[in-house]
Structure formats: structure tokens, C-alpha cells
Amino acid sequence: AHRPLIAPSILSADFARLGEEIEAVAGADWVHVDVMDAHFVPNLTLGLPVVESLLKVSDLPLDCHLMIEDPDRWAIGYAEAGAYNVTVHVEAAHDPVMLAKNLRAAGAKAGLSVKPGTPLEDHLDTLKHYDTLLVMSVEPGFGGQSFIPDVLDKVRTARRLVDTGHLKLVVEIDGGINAETIEQAAEAGVDCFVAGSAVYGAEDPAKAVEALRARASA
Numbered sequence: 001a002h003r004p005l006i007a008p009s010i011l012s013a014d015f016a017r018l019g020e021e022i023e024a025v026a027g028a029d030w031v032h033v034d035v036m037d038a039h040f041v042p043n044l045t046l047g048l049p050v051v052e053s054l055l056k057v058s059d060l061p062l063d064c065h066l067m068i069e070d071p072d073r074w075a076i077g078y079a080e081a082g083a084y085n086v087t088v089h090v091e092a093a094h095d096p097v098m099l100a101k102n103l104r105a106a107g108a109k110a111g112l113s114v115k116p117g118t119p120l121e122d123h124l125d126t127l128k129h130y131d132t133l134l135v136m137s138v139e140p141g142f143g144g145q146s147f148i149p150d151v152l153d154k155v156r157t158a159r160r161l162v163d164t165g166h167l168k169l170v171v172e173i174d175g176g177i178n179a180e181t182i183e184q185a186a187e188a189g190v191d192c193f194v195a196g197s198a199v200y201g202a203e204d205p206a207k208a209v210e211a212l213r214a215r216a217s218a
């Protein structure tokens with residue numbers, strides 16, 4: 001396997017000091033930004049104006065996870081602003097193939113996310129148009145929840161489809177990733193690990209990133 005990618009989620013950071021909180025994880029690979037609209041999920045976080053400001057101060061690529069309704073309308077703005085990867089939910093997108101094309105045309109990678117209860121099988125043709133697959137390992141909406149191990153079957157399926165050349169995707173996992181669960185996820189074939197509370201809840205976020213990477217490589 002390649003070097004595991006670690007993407008700290010600023011959902012668990014101090015929202016009054018986001019620039020510093022991103023600097024504190026300079027050794028990470030991507031910064032994961034959770035956009036929630038209080039409709040697709042029962043929580044509200046931040047939107048495009050904040051992401052635009054973060055893009056100006058972040059040396060790391062921003063991985064924007066849109067937990068919003070009608071991403072067909074809103075996702076493109078994040079790509080145009082300069083986000084590295086823009087992930088939309090398959091449960092919310094009206095025309096996910098067109099959406100991926102638009103995101104790529106705007107210069108971003110296109111990501112598709114599936115909630116824990118959403119099977120992959122129904123969306124394999126759609127995934128051909130995407131660069132990243134974000135497997136949710138908790139119900140989206142909040143940080144600090146427990147990892148749902150059942151979703152590892154989806155990771156294994158995706159890994160197999162990538163390794164056999166049927167799909168070309170970065171396989172990403174999000175929710176309940178910590179020093180213990182990251183090993184199972186790595187074993188199942190995850191490329192990129194999102195971690196919120198395990199990074200920003202730690203005494204030293206930079207060390208937490210390195211510890212997670214070491215566990216994922218073990």
C-alpha cells in the first residue's frame with residue numbers, strides 16, 4: 001500500500017482559531033472541512049465564505065465534505081474557490097454524474113460520499129466519474145461518535161474494484177477513526193483517513209497525526 005493520507009477534521013477544532021488550528025497539523029496531508037446545512041444533517045457548521053478564508057491561509061489542500069441538500073447547486077462554488085477535493089453525498093445529489101463533471105471542469109477533484117446505510121452496488125456506474133469515495137463510518141452530522149465496523153465491507157468492495165482497475169478512486173473513511181479503529185480501516189483498504197476528535201481532542205494534534213499515520217502503516 002501507499003503512504004496513508006491523514007486528513008484532520010476541523011469540526012473538532014476551535015472555530016475561533018481555525019487558521020492556527022490548521023497550522024497545528026502542518027504534517028497532515030489534507031484538511032477536512034465539514035460543511036453542514038441543518039437540513040441534510042441536523043447540525044450547522046460553516047459555508048463558502050469561511051472556506052474561502054481558509055484557502056488563503058492553508059498550505060494544505062482542503063477536502064470539503066458537503067453534508068448539504070441540493071449539492072448540484074452549491075458544490076461548484078467550493079471548486080471554483082480552489083478546494084482540492086469537493087465531496088457531495090450520493091443521497092442528496094440529483095445528477096451526480098453531471099456534478100462530478102462540473103467539479104472537475106472547475107479544477108477540483110470530485111468526491112462522492114455514502115452514509116453507513118447506503119449500499120455501494122447501486123452507484124458503481126456513477127463512481128466511474130469520481131476521484132474520491134468517502135465512506136461514512138458514523139451517521140453524518142457530529143464529531144466524536146463511535147466507529148461502525150459494518151462499513152468495512154464497503155471499503156473492501158471499493159478496494160477490490162480499484163485494485164482490479166474497474167474504478168480509479170482514493171478510498172477515504174470518515175467517522176470514529178482513532179488509534180484503534182484506524183488499523184481495521186487500513187487493513188480493509190482505506191487510502192485516506194479523516195479524524196476529528198482523535199486529532200483535535202489530543203494534547204498535541206501534530207503528534208496525534210503522526211501516531212495515526214504510524215498505526216495505519218503498521
Ligand code: DX5
Binds near residue numbers: 010145
Ligand atoms: C461527521 C463529519 C466528520 C467528523 C468526524 O459528520 O463528517 O468529518 O468530523 O469526527 P470524528 O473523527 O470525531 O468521528
Ligand code: ZN
Binds near residue numbers: 009034065174194
Ligand atoms: Zn466529514
